[in-house]
Amino acid sequence: MTDETLRPRRSVLYMPGANERALEKAKTLDADALILDLEDAVAPDSKEEARERVCSAASSGGYGSREVTIRVNGLDTEWHEADLRAAAEAGPDGIVVPKVNSAAEVHTIERALEFTGAPEHTTIWAMIETPVAMLHAEEIAAASARLDVLVMGTNDLAKELHAEFVPGRTPLLGGLSLALLAARATGKTILDGVYNDVSDAEGFEAECLQGRQMGFDGKTLIHPGQLEPCNRVFAPSEDEVAQARKIIDAFEEARAEGRGVVTVDGRMIENLHVDNARRILALSEAITTRQ
């Protein structure tokens, strides 16, 4: 049975809010979700113009099944209040708030959304991208039912840590793991950070695979060329789907015979493996339904 509430979020593409061409092009791109950006990708002089452009794009639609979100400027900036008000009025699927550092900040955003009359379907996507946010990840994730997604900001995190970008991301793994623990403990979606070198296909795919193996639901992206490998890596493969079906069938057969444990291809299968197999099938079906 298809889970209507499950939204694949394998690929989440940022685009600069001032870039009309990118906002238009996104309507044809195979991204699960879009982040129309008012923060880092927009120069201070273009903030107002980008706000109008992004909010008008988000409210006029045309993005099909893609989730549309708006990234506002941070709580401590001169643009935040006007961004949040305009974004709430546009009513996107989510409002991405950068550099969220505490549960109190989530409450402030929640109250502001209520005050501005944002539609109920507009959720909060909190970016966690500072050392203090990693240490507060659980309280941030748990702060509000309206908070749906945690988004890693690995550029800011590396900057704050004085860390270097190296293959395998060893310097960031502590922070990434804390955020993952918080997301899974509170039932939220969690998205990995961006890969800056748009010309390095091999390095990008390796980082997607690392993110998936760690448990991320998907990855944030900066270029259309990153969509195909990201969608592929974060989707269950045909082999994984076949294996999931085999596990479920074998377990149900065993249950009918009164047994609670069985082996498939020599491996022990218990209830928890069946839960995981069902999750894989549900995700695969949600991806197929989306297309």
Ligand SMILES: CC(C)(COP(=O)(O)OP(=O)(O)OC[C@H]1O[C@@H](n2cnc3c(N)ncnc32)[C@H](O)[C@@H]1OP(=O)(O)O)[C@@H](O)C(=O)NCCC(=O)NCCSC(=O)C[C@H](O)C(=O)O
């Ligand atoms: C990275 C880029 C600046 C590269 O730009 P460019 O060299 O112009 O790309 P191409 O010429 O290869 O573009 C080919 C076509 O694709 C369209 N395009 C490019 N990027 C996007 C996009 N993100 N969304 C939609 N469409 C895009 C171009 O318009 C071309 O189209 P066409 O004219 O039809 O050929 C550029 O890709 C870019 O600006 N990317 C987004 C950057 C961004 O949003 N950065 C902020 C978010 S990342 C961040 O802040 C992380 C976080 O906070 C942290 O701390 O880590």
Ligand SMILES: [Mg+2]
């Ligand atoms: Mg950032």
